[in-house]
Amino acid sequence: MQKSPTVLVAPKNLPEPSNLMLDHAWFKRPTAVVAADLIGCYLCRRMEDGEIVRAMITETEAYLGIGDAGCHAFEGRHTPRTSVMYKEAGTIYVYLIYGLHYLLNIVTTEIGQPEAVLIRAVHIENEPIRTGAGPAKLTKYLHVDKRLNNHLLGETVGLWVENKVQDSVPVSVAKRVGIDYAGDAAHWLLRFYWTGHGSVSK
DNA sequence: CTGTAGATCTTCT
DNA sequence: GAAGATCTACAGG
Numbered sequence: 001m002q003k004s005p006t007v008l009v010a011p012k013n014l015p016e017p018s019n020l021m022l023d024h025a026w027f028k029r030p031t032a033v034v035a036a037d038l039i040g041c042y043l044c045r046r047m048e049d050g051e052i053v054r055a056m057i058t059e060t061e062a063y064l065g066i067g068d069a070g071c072h073a074f075e076g077r078h079t080p081r082t083s084v085m086y087k088e089a090g091t092i093y094v095y096l097i098y099g100l101h102y103l104l105n106i107v108t109t110e111i112g113q114p115e116a117v118l119i120r121a122v123h124i125e126n127e128p129i130r131t132g133a134g135p136a137k138l139t140k141y142l143h144v145d146k147r148l149n150n151h152l153l154g155e156t157v158g159l160w161v162e163n164k165v166q167d168s169v170p171v172s173v174a175k176r177v178g179i180d181y182a183g184d185a186a187h188w189l190l191r192f193y194w195t196g197h198g199s200v201s202k
Numbered sequence: 203c204t205g206t207a208g209a210t211c212t213t214c215t
Numbered sequence: 216g217a218a219g220a221t222c223t224a225c226a227g228g
Contacts, residue, residue, distance in 0.1 A: 061220070070220070072213095081212060099210035101221050118220060136221050178220050201221095205227085215216080 011042055011054045011125060011165065017155050020162040024090030024152065031108040031115040035062040036192045039171050040164035043122055045142040046155070053142060054162070055132055059121035059193040059200045061176045063105070065114045070182035073114030084150050085114035092159060094139070094149040101136035102145050106153065106161070120177070120191070123199040134201045170195035177201070 022041070027034055042054040063071040065085075072082045072095075084093045085107060093105035093116050105116040122132035124141065132138040139145070144159065151157040173189045180186055193200045 063220075072220080077213090079213065095220090096211055098219065098221055099212080103220060105220090120220085134221070140222095176220070181219080203228090205225105207225090208223095209221105212219090214218095 011056065013052065013054060013125075015050075015052060017044065017052075017160060018162055020165075022153075022161045022163055024088065026090075027106055027108050027153075028089035028110065029108065031062040031064055031117060032190060034106075034108050035060040035117045035190065036171055036173075038117060038119075038161070039192055039194050040166050040169035042162040042164070043119060043138075043142070044160050044162055045144070046158035047143065053124065055122035055124045055138065055142065057119060057121075057161075058123050058132075058197045059119075059191070061118040061120055061192070062190040063116050063118065064188075064190070065109075068182075068188075069185040070176060070179035070188075071114070076114075082114065085116055086112055087150070088152070090153050092148045092151050092153060092157070094144060094146055096146070097136070102139040103135045104139050104144050104148075121193070121199050121201050123197065129198040131199075133199045
């Protein structure tokens, strides 16, 4: 009997953002703390037709800037793609990987400190458990692409995060995925996921 | 069920 | 020219 964790209080699919919306200061904390804290929170997207989709975050990864060989901004690398990582906490960083997949990150910490959290998996109510099980799958479902890059989270751009409604969420830590080239940093425990949840990436 | 090819943009060698 | 913070389809055992 493999039942996925039950949401104690159902997410309100209200037509408007709720007062649980996280402000930018919430993301201006140590990146690993933000990444762990995001598990159980809701990634909210206003779709083209005006409907708001609330997707519960079940997996994240922290990328720790200039000292992290797995981070795009390693050793202060500053390119057209990575410049957004140096901006203010709460800024959306979307980039194209392998020429066809968009991945969603949220910038953290201070301006000038290129750190971010990658959203790796979400669970969308009333959808198959694997619908948002992967960083590229969730962006496809939520229509997240380059248009959002460089904008602050909020109702204006149609993408924001609302706080979790559960009191305690079981969180596990593990090594990050897909950065075997990063040497030592490949072993850092910067991946966070809802323990045993069926929507966590493979 | 495991393995791998292919898609094809951005960055670095 | 090569490889990447990935996913899907399909071949083979």
